[in-house]
Amino acid sequence: MSVDDECKLRFLELKARRNYNETYDDFTVSLLDDECRYVVYDFDFMTNENCQKSKISLIAWSPNTSRMRSKMVYASSKDRFKRELNGIQVELQATDPSEMSIDNVKSRAI
Template sequence: MAMAFKMATTGMRVTDECTSSFLEMKWKKVHRYIVFKIDENSRKVTVDKVGGAGENYQDLAASLPVDDCRYAVFDFDFVTVDNCRKSKIFFIYWLVVLITSQNYNIYLYSLLAIITISSPTVGLNGSVRDLVRRSHWQRSPEASRIRAKILYATSKAGLRRVLEGIHYELQATDPTEMGFDIIQDRAK
């Protein structure tokens, strides 16, 4: 009985392919990493790319887009100081941030709109709502990326619950925040 798992907070669904790929990585060591993306049209988290067992962390980092958000899991194998082989699974939340004053304003307005729509009791006055409605943020390319960032941010916890067995989490807004040295330090 195949059924996508529904995330309670966002209405987002995680496809069966996501969970089966993760279990193959975790138990069978078939994959070194998995990159997940959100399909906004179907409102599902899907598998974007799977790295084979022979691939490494640099391959994962190279597979992340420079202009869009993604989730990824990475199976890090290492040897301890006691000469024991270990494996730790990292969850990486890739959130590209290109901030300009215009993007910041658009982000602020869209965030206020989401707060207003999702919780009308927050106390935002009608003028903020009207400002958001009259602005052009819904049609701009920057707003599309901002909408994606908000969608990824609100769906992250639900995906983490589905992927049981994650040891560490990293949030990165640029490649320096998810360097291999950070993975090594965390795994010790």
């Protein structure tokens, strides 16, 4: 599995301009319960020292209800995907919504 050129272009635009964000809740609601996805999200958060930060995060969404073959393909191609999108700062694997809670993502970003 390779990264589509359009995906790479959008990623470079995100890195340069940081202009594609939805709210985190809107983003998580858009994920399907039975389909694996790689998701890149520009995560804005406040540190414990009250500093505004932003980290480009890769979430490997592989829900328990997705087909086994799909989970295997996504698991085996994640490293290549990450290499092709140079600049990922935070990585998270999630199989259900609780694993990608905003607090969980923030704890990895700090």
